[in-house]
Amino acid sequence: MMSPNKKESQKHKFMNRFQKSGLIVVILLIVAVISVIVVNTNDMEKISITFQNNAIINAEVAVDLKDQVIGLSGRESLDPDSGMLFVYESEDIRNFWMRGMNFPIDIIWIKDDTVVGFEENVPMPGNSDEIARVSSDVAVDMVLEVSAGFCAKNSLVVGDSLDIDL
Template sequence: MQKKILLSFFALLFAATFFSCAQRLPVQTLTITTADQRQIRVLAETAETAEQRNRGFMERKNIPAGTGMVFIFERDQILNFWMKNTPTPLSIAYIDSRGTIRDIFDMTPFSLSSVTSTLSVRYALEVPQGWFTENGIKPGDKVTIPQRMLMYGKEASNRKQ
């Protein structure tokens, strides 16, 4: 009996560790400069592959304020996001290749409705719903794109050739 309980405990511990680690992606610090020149930082996991972008924040129940996920694409395009299997309310900013926030939308948990950018953009940044508003971040504000993120698109393009 005790051996069975101990074995179950270790199996549960392994599963929890595996799934929590498997979902985490590399992190970048993004700096957003508002119209009034305030600088706000967000720690963003980076989703650069199609698989990482498709998974996003699915099944994540806790996304702390000041953190998010940045989705990186190889080229500017109209982007569509949904909230399939995502229980946490999120806000999304669509960002062009120069780092200008073009749109900010709130998204509904578990919704299969697309949230579409109004212009061609290169990046999308998801954060806990209301975080942009709480920090006074609006369309037109600038995101400093780290050099490493600029390279993602180039590397992906080179892999296709």
């Protein structure tokens, strides 16, 4: 027969294991819920943008402020035919910076579906922690970020029209 103290000790060990298992289950559930939320909030609309020379960019559309602030930051790379289109409700001078970027990009300034300017090979932050900042020369209603070299490869010029189906 087991002594009451030993019985109590085994009961205590069992309860500790049960509590730890319950805690692990709760933590896993929280992680699962957060993962679902993150996946759903990063589900931006995707569109195709056709350039005057028939080059096509498959772009994620960043309309809300949260997506616009994050942009392409934190990503490891960008496919040559992909990009991110920033859409604004009004025309204004737009300022972009390369905080959190892991690769250089070209930035295309757009007004009324027409290229009004672009910045080529905007560098990612280097060891000096200097973050590149660029601004449009004129008020724009959209900005397109694409892989570095896209503008040169496609002979982009100011005045080129774009087919953007929003």
